[in-house]
Amino acid sequence: MSEMLSIAVQKSGRLSEKSLDIIRQCGIDFGTDSRVLREVADNFPLEFLFVRDDDIPRYVSDGIADIGIVGRNEYDETGLELEVVRDLKFASCRLSIAVPASFDYKGLRSLEGKRIATSYPRILRSVLDKAGVSAELVVVSGSVEITVQIGVADAIADLVSTGTTLRMNGLVEAECIYRSSAVMIARPDMAEEKKRTLYRLMERIDAVMMARKKKYILFNLPKDRLDEAALIIGGMKSPTVTPLMDPGWLSVQSAVDEERFWSVFESLREIGAEGILVMNIEKMTE
Ligand code: ATP
Ligand code: ZN
Numbered sequence: 001m002s003e004m005l006s007i008a009v010q011k012s013g014r015l016s017e018k019s020l021d022i023i024r025q026c027g028i029d030f031g032t033d034s035r036v037l038r039e040v041a042d043n044f045p046l047e048f049l050f051v052r053d054d055d056i057p058r059y060v061s062d063g064i065a066d067i068g069i070v071g072r073n074e075y076d077e078t079g080l081e082l083e084v085v086r087d088l089k090f091a092s093c094r095l096s097i098a099v100p101a102s103f104d105y106k107g108l109r110s111l112e113g114k115r116i117a118t119s120y121p122r123i124l125r126s127v128l129d130k131a132g133v134s135a136e137l138v139v140v141s142g143s144v145e146i147t148v149q150i151g152v153a154d155a156i157a158d159l160v161s162t163g164t165t166l167r168m169n170g171l172v173e174a175e176c177i178y179r180s181s182a183v184m185i186a187r188p189d190m191a192e193e194k195k196r197t198l199y200r201l202m203e204r205i206d207a208v209m210m211a212r213k214k215k216y217i218l219f220n221l222p223k224d225r226l227d228e229a230a231l232i233i234g235g236m237k238s239p240t241v242t243p244l245m246d247p248g249w250l251s252v253q254s255a256v257d258e259e260r261f262w263s264v265f266e267s268l269r270e271i272g273a274e275g276i277l278v279m280n281i282e283k284m285t286e
Contacts, residue, residue: 003193004045005201008059008068011035011050015182018090019069025282026204045197057082060187066194067187073159073180077122085184085202089209093161095120095178098171100148103155105174111135117144117153120178124157127177145169204283211281215261218253219268219276226250232267255281 009019012035023030029042039048049065056068057078071091075084097116099105108131117138118124128135138153145165147153159180160166163173184205186198221229226241229252233239239254252273256264261278268276 002045003197004040004047005067005194005197006047006049006065008049008051008056008065008070010053010056010069013053015053015069015071015091018088019182022088022090022205022208025208026201028204044201046201057185060185063187066190067198068185069182070185071180072183073120073123073178075183075185076178076180077120079122081188083186083188085186085198086205086209088182088184088205090182092179092181093159094176095123095157095180096160096176097155097157097174098145098160098166099155099174100170101172103174105155105172107175108133108177111155114154115152116155116157117147118157119144120157120159123178145171207283207285210286211284213258214255214281214284215258216253216255216279216281217264217268217276218251218279219273220244221250221252221268221274222272223248223250225271225273226252228271229268229273232264232271255284 007023010016023046028044028046030039030048035050037050039050041047049059051059053070053074056065056070057075057080059065060068060082061080067085069088071093072084072087073093073095075082097105097108097111104110108128111128112133113135115136115138116124117140119139119141121137121139124137138147140147144156144158146169147156148171149169155174156171157177158166160173166173190198230239233254233256239252242251244251265276
C-alpha cells in the first residue's frame, strides 16, 4: 500500500487560494501555475485533485480522494457521513433567511406555508423541521437572490458573508440559521500508511493554524518593570528575557494572542517598553 495521500481541492473559487496557502505554509511544495487535474507535491506524499467544490464530499466518500477541503455547508448538504478532521477557519459564511423589506419577519414561524428558495434544501429543511415549520422549498442551484423579484419565492435561504448581494437585490437578512467555514474532511476507512501521512499533515496544519493566531513581540524594557510586563503578556510560561549592555534595561520577547495584541501593545507602552518589534509567526507548537 502507498503512503501517498490524495486531497481534493476546489479548482477555482472562494476556497482555492486559501486551501493551497495553508498547504504551502506546511512546507509542501508543488507547481503553482497549471492546476492540472492531478498534481503531486515535490516533497511530501500528497497528490492534489482539482475539482468543483460540490463534488468534493462525494469524491472523498467514493475513495477518489482520501481527504478534501470544502465548505461545511457543502459537506452537510450532501448528507454523507465522513470524518470532519479539522475546522480550518477560513471562508467563513452564514446561511441566512432573507426577505423583501415588505415582509414582516418575526422568526422562523413567519415562514409557515411560504415558498423559500435555496441551494441548501437539506440544511434548511432540518432547521425548519426543528422549529416545527412547514414551508415549500424551491431548490435552485445559483442566483438565489433574484428568486423573490422574479416571483418564484417569498423568501430565500442563502449564503452571506457581507450582505451586499442581498441589499443589491432588495432583500434584508432576517436571521442566520447556520454557520460555515472550510473544513478538512476524510474518508473513515483509510489504510494505515495513508493515515500516517494524514497525521503528519494535520500536525503541520495545526502548527500553521496556531501560528496564525499569534504574533511574536520583542521589546526593550526598564529592568524594574519586568513583573508588570509578565502580567500584561500573561498566558505564557514566561517571556524570554535577555540582558542588554545598559544594566538598567532588558530585552523581552514572547508570543501574544493576535486578538489581544493591541491591548498588550498599549499596556507595554505604558510601563515604558521601547523599540517594540512585532513579527508574524510562521509555525508553532504547543
Ligand atoms: P464551484 O465552481 O467550485 O462549484 P462555487 O461557485 O459553488 O464553486 P464558491 O462561490 O467558490 O463556490 O464558494 C465556495 C464556498 O465558499 C461556499 O460553499 C462557502 O462555503 C464559502 N463561502 C464563503 N463566503 C461565501 C459567500 N458570500 N457566498 C457563497 N459562498 C461563500
Ligand atoms: Zn460549487
